[in-house]
Amino acid sequence: MDKYEQRRLKLIEIRDRFCNGKAAELARRIEREPSYISRMLYPEGKAGRKRIADDMMEIIENAFSLPRGWMDSITSEMPSANEELEFAGSIRAGYVPVIGEAVLGVDGSVDMIEFRAGWLRIYSGDKDAYGLKVKGDSMWPRIQSGEYVVIEPNTTVHAGDEVFVRTKDGHNMIKIMNKTRDGDYQFSSVNSDHRPITLSVDDVEKIHFVSAIVKHTRYVDQDDVPRVEED
Incomplete structure (x- = not known):
């Protein structure tokens, strides 16, 4: 060959x-x-x-x-979207990894495209925080196409917070979370054109806190992020 x-x-x-x-x-x-x-x-x-x-x-x-x-190369191995990559030295504090793109649908739904892309220059107190690049205009003007959202999976979520949601049937959304009197989740869009969505707790796989929306100028390529040399 x-x-x-x-x-x-x-x-x-x-x-x-x-x-x-x-x-x-x-x-x-x-x-x-x-x-x-x-x-x-x-x-x-x-x-x-x-x-x-x-x-x-x-x-x-x-x-x-x-x-x-x-x-x-003859190997078929490649880094997966969630795999830890090996670097010369540790990444300095103040950088969050970008793990993919969130392509926004017309109703606030998200089509996830996962890949390890680079870093965002922003500090997060959550060691598992990650970033997603947003594509689409369904959440305009709150989130504009080409911007990034920083998501903190370990941060406690409260009513009124913006969240990244994944349902047990595999649907993804970026919404504002509230609770109904019956204890169900109600997810509303920042765009008032879309009706709220009510889901039972059993239908939701995970809810992660959206901590920040940042401009593309905070994006840093994989090779350009500062590192701390290890002894």
Whole structure:
């Protein structure tokens, strides 16, 4: 197998692992046209096939926070969305990891795309805090497309707080949490165009506190975050 076929197979793996098998999402992530992606995925011998050159391999690996040269390696192992990555030195306090994107639907629902992306320059007292990049305008003007939300899973949530919710049937939402007299959860949108959603406690898998909404200027690439050298 030559290196170009190796890279093509790795690109298929990236598409299936990080983009839900969608070439259009892969194209968006590396800022190329879907037709360009299709040509890179063409098998050897098909007319119009686009070989993955060294510069394009670097773009793809950077877009998905993969180790340099991963597409040329024979291993199929790759960092998962929740896997601890190994760094030279510890990350300094005051940085929260970005673990993916939250694509907002019309009713405040969230389509999660998980990947390890970088860091936000903001302090959190919750050691398990994480950030999500928001895409979509359904929560405008409170949360604008391209901004980030910082989420603290260990912070106590109170009525009136903005929260990230995951239901037991797998739906995700960013809402304002309240309780009904019957003890059920009532989730309302910051956008008054959408009706509240009432769910029983048994229908909710987790509720995480949204502690901050931050601008894209606080985002730091994986390689640029300051580290503390370990002895």
